[in-house]
Amino acid sequence: MTYSFQTTKVLLVEDNAPMLELLKGILQSFGIGTIITAMDGEEGFLKFCQNNPDLVITDWMMTPCDGIALSHKIRNEKKSPNQYVPIILMTGFSEKRRVFSARDAGITEFLVKPFNTRDLYKRLHQIIERPRQFVRCEEFFGPDRRRKTTKDHDGLQRRQDDSGNTDEQNEDHTAEAQNNDGPLTDIDFL
Amino acid sequence: MDIKHYNQTPKRDATFITPPNIIKGKVGSGGLSEQVLKRAQKLLETHTSDFSPLADIYLSRMLEGIEKAENTNEEDVLEDLITAILLPCVQLKANGAMFHYQLVTRIADRFVQFMEVVECLDEETIEIAKAYHSTIKIVVAGKIKGDGGKQGDALVEELNRACMRYFEKHKTLKV
Numbered sequence: 001m002t003y004s005f006q007t008t009k010v011l012l013v014e015d016n017a018p019m020l021e022l023l024k025g026i027l028q029s030f031g032i033g034t035i036i037t038a039m040d041g042e043e044g045f046l047k048f049c050q051n052n053p054d055l056v057i058t059d060w061m062m063t064p065c066d067g068i069a070l071s072h073k074i075r076n077e078k079k080s081p082n083q084y085v086p087i088i089l090m091t092g093f094s095e096k097r098r099v100f101s102a103r104d105a106g107i108t109e110f111l112v113k114p115f116n117t118r119d120l121y122k123r124l125h126q127i128i129e130r131p132r133q134f135v136r137c138e139e140f141f142g143p144d145r146r147r148k149t150t151k152d153h154d155g156l157q158r159r160q161d162d163s164g165n166t167d168e169q170n171e172d173h174t175a176e177a178q179n180n181d182g183p184l185t186d187i188d189f190l
Numbered sequence: 191m192d193i194k195h196y197n198q199t200p201k202r203d204a205t206f207i208t209p210p211n212i213i214k215g216k217v218g219s220g221g222l223s224e225q226v227l228k229r230a231q232k233l234l235e236t237h238t239s240d241f242s243p244l245a246d247i248y249l250s251r252m253l254e255g256i257e258k259a260e261n262t263n264e265e266d267v268l269e270d271l272i273t274a275i276l277l278p279c280v281q282l283k284a285n286g287a288m289f290h291y292q293l294v295t296r297i298a299d300r301f302v303q304f305m306e307v308v309e310c311l312d313e314e315t316i317e318i319a320k321a322y323h324s325t326i327k328i329v330v331a332g333k334i335k336g337d338g339g340k341q342g343d344a345l346v347e348e349l350n351r352a353c354m355r356y357f358e359k360h361k362t363l364k365v
Contacts (some may be wrong), residue, residue, distance in 0.1 A: 001220040008216050018239040029230040054213045084209035092284025095306050113284035114295055117230040131211045137204040
């Protein structure tokens, strides 16, 4: 048995028309049933509210409204139909500080361009099979940013419930960290 | 008692939420077959979209950024000037290889790394930016697809050397 994306709705936001078409073709060849497209974050949010997709794939650098702003809207605006929707952010940036700012905007997965279809599939697989908990605190709402937490963490435990519930999470995250050595890319940045 | 530090940062009151896994419920299990992945990859490798019009837009923006940096005034903010050169180049890096111009991605990637660490936009920085701009322009205009072979390696190496000479001169940089 394999995945069937027939009933899956994906919102694809990309301001570069040839790239948008290319990505659409790749998603179609994965068997995605419905692909809704938008050319910037503003239009993307409008279509997100109208269609309530199961997944959002967005470029970072777009004008007037970029992928980070779109993510903020999806996660925080009242009219957002699903604040928990998985968001994959595509970008040419791979420097840590840039990646961290995307992470802080509530991105679920980060996909560095250029990429191949297997890279994109890995993010999809991650979202489907290893969904992330969400965290709500005073200054942040979004997927848990502590993906790479390990058991031997010797820094501060800064969350109120850190002492109570981290065993299972740590085990999970440690396994993932071990599988993701190498240069800073998307799934191992968190 | 094993005390590592005395930092008493107040603990944040965070709530954990496990949202329903809607997408998993729809797609089932088993992953995608190798055949599907290969078909998708083939599409990516064989599409015939023309990169030149897109590259020209980014190259023009990059040049505008360089010219602005050359004719800077007191009101200009360094970060904005760097960004104006950097962002179009990030786009060239991101899109080049997606449109079969792996050499463009490789050259642009080196320049992005360079621009991420420079702390000023002096004459030498601008000269390097111009060199990268011209090289990418030549690659696109010459329709040099793929990695450019040995000539591609030589080009990248030459640009690398220019950057290393720059860093040698600006040793105080926090690279």
